[in-house]
Amino acid sequence: MGARRKSHAELQSEERISRRIASVEAIASIVNNLIRWSGLVAIAYMGYRTVGTLAGQTTTADIGIRFFTEIRISEFAAWLLGAGGIGYGWRQRKLRRDNIERLERRVRDLEAEIDPKRTSSKLTKRGDTPREDR
């Protein structure tokens, strides 16, 4: 049985909605990108200003230059980046294992319905090597 043909009014309504969706997404995307890229522009600009001090165009008294040349801030940013990187990697690892655990159960259940004698690799539910195999 074929699907019901949409009326002209319904198609017009769908088209109008699709346009609205595109508009909202465009606005949100522009604003989000503006905020995101302005961070990069700010970093690049301050780097440029710092180099400018070499030519005597600005002085180290400039608050932005002082921020960039302050050793404690530099160290803090480096530590934050390191800790953030480790945290990111650790969370990604957890996410991957959570995903394996969620899918493993469903695959096992569904395959067991087709093949009750289905064998297993004996890995843990989270995809790790079992303790007794280590």
Added chain:
Amino acid sequence: MTPDHIITAIYTSISLLGLWVLAFWLYRDYRVDIFREKMFSLRDELFDCARKGDIDFNDPAYAMLRTTMNGFIRFGDRLSFLSFILYPLLLGPELLAAALEKQRGDASFEARWKAHTGNLSPELRDKLETYRMRMHSLVAEQLLLSPLMLVAVVPVVAYLVMKAMGRELLRLVPRRRLFIERIDAAALAVGTV
């Protein structure tokens, strides 16, 4: 300016650049992945609930909740505080009408939800409400932990909330309900279209 200053400035720039990539690229993608993973997990639980026979797969309440979850999964990458405001404001009524094109009238998401769950047993209704509440928690978490919110807005909002705590906070509660209803309607619509 001494050479030490220049080296420190270069190191600071590199670290800030790294933090920028971490926050606005890697963390952002991670947030989308984890949001989808949690929403998939919740949807699986709902599916299992139906598989056990607690609710029929053809029950409109089940279909409505699953479709709304699908909508959130689908536009999880676009779920930001800005879209949270724009979607319900600009699309709410029309998208809802399109999503429910086969039905007549312009009942709100909440009214439809109540109509669909009204005939269910109190236990099952509570169960579905819990799923819906958990879905909202995931959305709230995603909005609050987005890179922009985390970096720019959360400290400001936390300060303002603390300042206006008590009476002002309670005053927001009824509006929150209305806002959630609108975002649900948008997710249901996106999941259906």
